[in-house]
Amino acid sequence: MAHSLTPTADALAVDALHQPFTLPNGAVLPNRLAKAALSESLARRDHTPGTRIKTLYRRWSGNGAGLVVTGNVMVDRRAIGEPGNVVVEDDRAFDDLVEWADIIKSDGAVAWAQINHPGRQAPRTLTPRPVAPSPIALDGSAGMFAQPRELTHDEIEDIIRRFATTAGILVRAGFDGVQIHGAHGYLVSQFLSPLANQRTDHWGGTPEKRRRFVIEVARAIRAEIGPDATLAIKLNSADFQRGGFSEDESIEVVHALAAEGIDLLEISGGTYSSAAMLGVDPSLKESTRQREAYFLDYAQRVRAELPTLPLMLTGGFRTAEAMNDAVTSGAIDIVGLGRPLTVEPDVPGQLLDGTATGSAVRPRRSGIRVVDSLTELTAYTVQMWRMAEGKAPAPRRHPAFNVAAYLVRNGRDSVRVGRRGL
Template sequence: MLTQPLSLPNGAVLRNRLAKAATSETLATYANHPTPNLVRLYRRWASSGIGLLITGNVMIDRRALGEPGNVVIEDECDLPILTQWAHAATDQGAAIWVQLNHPGKQSTKGLNASNLAPSAVPFSKDLAALFDTPREATTAEITEIIQRFGRSAAICKKAGFSGVQIHAAHGYLINQFLSPHHNQRNDEWGGTPEKRSRFLLAVYAEVRRQVGSDFPVAVKLNSADFQRGGFTEEESLAVVRALVDAGIDLVEISGGTYETGVAQPIKASTQAREAYFIEFAEKVRAVVPVPLMVTGGFRSVAGMNAALRSGAVDVVGLARLMVIDPDAPTALLQGQDSKQSVRPIKTGIKQIDGLGLMEILWYSLQLKRIAAGGNPRPDESGLWALVKSLVISGWGTFRTRRLRA
């Protein structure tokens, strides 16, 4: 099953059913230009035989960064290196989609001059020390952001990337618009589930307008936010229906935010099936025929093939495994399990270990090693990774702000 090609609604074909889901790479310069390290990293991944590579956290506005070292695509100044990045994958037969994102309020203190969101809702107490309370976005700002998503997608197409993925999950701006917890507006952008989904649908429409019907456009969407008063499964199903009606090519299902973490306590039945979000995928499959990608929880070839055979999943997404074993698809496509297994990353600090942010920091360090031409360290201490990441992030924030001064 993993080796079978997949045809998307617009006619594009993925060579097999394995995909690297988006990872937060932070391998740009502090002025947010892509670097040869990204080319090297994606060439390594593409050489594994994987069908699809999805880049992580490419921002559409240099004024709105999620982390120091984010790539920003807002004009054509980096077209030569973007073209190299795209060809690092496509020259080896892999498709490569750029994940386009806007962090909204989910940007650490001091990085941006200010952060906007649908509404001025502060973070939970656990994260209030790391993230400022945002200001409410104006209608003009919302319109500009929609246009920026489309412009960035058009540049990606020109550079030779195979498609784009709109990030509407994990607590970033589009997810904030979808969530009644974060979006407390009463204008055309909030107040009802239909109005809260209008921003995502407008972003998709503008992207499609600028790239045309022959270019794959996907969306990463939360099945739920796992947060009181947040985005629910029922609302997510309604959004998927609307996206299918609008012509989306693929939906990747995920869940959670920085505040809640991505993986919630897993039922034994779900753990046995490996895929964290497969039960929601089955609900989606019951109402719409859109190609579905599920990321999270997969551990074995048997589990991956079982998910594909069930019909609920069309693409198996791997993220953390691709970081600790960048060559994993070579084994998986031959029917063999990876020699590495994903483990919880712990620092021993309870307040830190409960946050989804910790794992992002640890895995980002491993990505940097691969991008430098080395190999990851799967047994690296979580506490050491936290300390090192905080130093790097602090220096990166300082440098980023200095470059804008």
């Protein structure tokens, strides 16, 4: 169902959300609502995009979101983050990529592909010998992740080239831009973390050297896609671990990326070990949950220091009022919605035309951290799978059925947090 991008009398209360937004590269987003990246796990067995992922995005097409960001597209088929990841290393599935981009853009939305490398954060059943900045295992993995091997300098340079190659293929296929996944504990995030990156060479040892990897990735992508395509990044405000990537260091990284000419920063937070982005982590204050925007304080700090850098905030938004207020205040430019679109796929348009005042989706918390993370992860993934099969979401289905369906399809080693949108 298509939704008009023009405000009606009933939608005046969210007038800010209707406004188009022009990025530094000249690209125009039709409005201020975005479908944030969600890891769909819907690729074919050979990791090419097929009918199911296209069906899912056809369901979202015309839902009112001005920007649509795909889930993880991996840059190396030897490094798979979760079952069903799309991998783009070459042109072997170019026609599928063209069709995927066309579906997203068919009703006027802007299409970005999120590109990623999991590093150490990959199930051992998919990536038996993962690589990482340093040979440090992931905390709390319960044996699901193998001990990583430290990357050599040449391997790091190769991964940087792979990011650029993947970005170039996607843009040539019709995507309007790419988003580097620099959050949630994946490889870019690992290089930035003083806990995961304990190198003493050109790629670690100081904050400046730890951020060299993401800077080189951004430079290589920009050289490949040119000035007209959009280059965005999703970055943690912090990883919420003692001694880890801090908010102060994150701000320094943002300054460096802004100097490289990125077109938009999407703000998130947390890792597999501390899943603040899911809204179930005990470190997240209840007042922050009630305010909806989990990382708004950080966004306001970035805005104060870099007033011209476009900002997208994902995490916790549920009511039209809170979304509109965040944009009206000037703290952010774009509101990212993830989990609500797996249960209420038309909610962006409904918020814009006034037929809905918010999303009913809320984190399900039992107080048991592992249980909460598991049910949050599987519930929304299974809803995407239903839509990929042409079915309607089933939000009232008991969480146990979702967990069972997920485990049957993907196996226990695929069950982990830190990789879903909000």
